[in-house]
Amino acid sequence: MKSIYYDIYKDLRDKIIAGSYPYQSYIPSELSLIEEYECTHNTVRKALQVLTLHGFVQPIRGKGVKVIWQQGRRTRFVLGDIETMHEAAAKNGLVVETSVRCFEHIVADQKISELTGFDVGAELVRVERVRRLDGANLIFDKSCFLASCVPGLTPEIAADSIFTYLEGELGMEITTSNRTITMEYATAEDREVLDLLDFDMLAVLDNRTFNSEGVHFESTMSRHRPDYFTFMTTAVRGY
Amino acid sequence: MKSIYYDIYKDLRDKIIAGSYPYQSYIPSELSLIEEYECTHNTVRKALQVLTLHGFVQPIRGKGVKVIWQQGRRTRFVLGDIETMHEAAAKNGLVVETSVRCFEHIVADQKISELTGFDVGAELVRVERVRRLDGANLIFDKSCFLASCVPGLTPEIAADSIFTYLEGELGMEITTSNRTITMEYATAEDREVLDLLDFDMLAVLDNRTFNSEGVHFESTMSRHRPDYFTFMTTAVRGY
């Protein structure tokens, strides 16, 4: 993201997080920002728009742009924006160890198609990974990738970070991600793979990712032990 | 929302939902849309931006704007955008019956403050409601409103729709909503109030709403029976 508006966005965001602009205070007016960043109205507005969408501020017509973000209560493991498991873990002060349980090439049948949204007959790479955090197996990821989009993917890469590989080596851009959160009973397999203690249900995050070509190339079902699952999101009216 | 770009957004969105622009097809180019809607580049782009943020399309530079939305798998009860319980239920083909379990004025103490994010000492209206869908008590809402923002609120209104009242009668605009989803064990109170069958955990949706003044005026903890809980959201990189 190398653009003026995005730099402004990042700068303002970091200032809010650092506390330079506290909760319920107003950030400088558009006019001030125009002078400060030496750009135009529209460019500042674009930055403010992104800031708004991420739940940091709320513009109030005739008054100013108010900070509505506050330091979150720390929970055990928070998910939210588009980020890799490693990034999410780092944010939460944890380290992930990933073990690859399964790595195979398959062709989507009716059942797989319903689960993942890929067409029947699509050539896929199926990967199952177990994520270990805080000394316990907490997350069980069952992923399918469109084979044509992930050439050269190996179990070794899967154990590290598939998305770093895709964005780095293959130059793919991840853009849109549709997510669905539900709760499901743990299966025998879940109990075998995860350290479930006495939990009998899991938080299930179904994630369908599109690349910059608009191609749905990944579906992942992440099964989380409930005590470590927190999902945060911001909804803004009119956007 | 009475603006040109929003009208264009709605028109395009409805066409996608109706199937006029199918999954993976391209919608007309910006130039075509400019002619069709008789407006400028920037206005069309703003509409496309909103369409993108809602997960309907994905623009691909040099090619066009591709539809990536497809008819969702029907689950029992889906939540997502900012909408009232009645609207959500209607979308899912259900009818809600609400019973008000508690309605009182309180002052926030330390514990309430931590739970809701309101300052200690804030004057609040506390409301507990049970939502009945499909013939069972499925959702238990514990809400706190900033008293100064909800004058004239009564148990009767709470049984109908508080948000319809706020937006209709009081002319308040709801804009930003921060949401956190977690899983919790059911308490004795949950078991008393809800028809929990043999579920021992709940999906908990914590919702903090800001009005158009940037004031945090509502916190609601919604406790859902897991088999009826589905939450959908779209994340877009760079926005």
Add this chain to the structure above:
DNA sequence: GCCGATTTGTCCGTATGTATC
């Protein structure tokens, strides 16, 4: 491989409307 047409992405400058103070 190159060029030109098409299409999306970013940015500029200006004008007007609406709400607040």
Add this chain to the structure above:
DNA sequence: CGATACATACGGACAAATCGG
């Protein structure tokens, strides 16, 4: 009423990516 501040829209320019000849 005027000054300030955000909201919408216009019109123009150029960059970047894609595609076909």
